[in-house]
Amino acid sequence: MAFLCSRNMLISILVMISLQVVYVSSLEFQVGDTTGWAVPPSNNTNFYNNWASAMRFKVGDTIRFKYKKDSVMEVTENEYKKCNSTRPHFFSNTGNTMFKLDRSGYFYFVSGAAGHCERGERMIVRVLVQDVINDYSAASAPALHLALFQQLYALPLVFFLFVSHLY
Numbered sequence: 001m002a003f004l005c006s007r008n009m010l011i012s013i014l015v016m017i018s019l020q021v022v023y024v025s026s027l028e029f030q031v032g033d034t035t036g037w038a039v040p041p042s043n044n045t046n047f048y049n050n051w052a053s054a055m056r057f058k059v060g061d062t063i064r065f066k067y068k069k070d071s072v073m074e075v076t077e078n079e080y081k082k083c084n085s086t087r088p089h090f091f092s093n094t095g096n097t098m099f100k101l102d103r104s105g106y107f108y109f110v111s112g113a114a115g116h117c118e119r120g121e122r123m124i125v126r127v128l129v130q131d132v133i134n135d136y137s138a139a140s141a142p143a144l145h146l147a148l149f150q151q152l153y154a155l156p157l158v159f160f161l162f163v164s165h166l167y
Helices: 002-019 047-053 077-082 138-166
Strands: 028-030 062-066 072-075 090-092 096-100 105-111 122-128
Touching: 047 122, 072 096, 077 105, 090 096
Parallel strands: 028 062
Antiparallel strands: 062 096, 072 090, 072 105, 105 122
């Protein structure tokens, strides 16, 4: 009888721990963090490229552009360099634009408002190739740490329940 109770308790413990594993398959990034999508302060024309290069984007992630009286366009590399596009791949002027990164490689974004791109409101996003072996990228590390913390936090409770069940 004690063996049966211990076995059931062990199965319950394993189920509880497995339910607490959190896996983040894609993330959402807000372009420019709290600055949003706007003409950067003068002499900081690399603001958005510096922001993007500090991130680790992967296929399936989403970037959010928040802006006022502006727009965002996804363009070719050549159009990016010229700050000019008559046929962008993507255009939005809603003020709260979501763009899904659906492939690895480079994405080029510019503001559609006159003169904004030339003043630094443009960005290159590099999306990494999905690593089949190590699916936990640096961007998802916080979620992984949260999952491990949750599991470690639950262990004393599980141990207490297990011990109290034996007596």
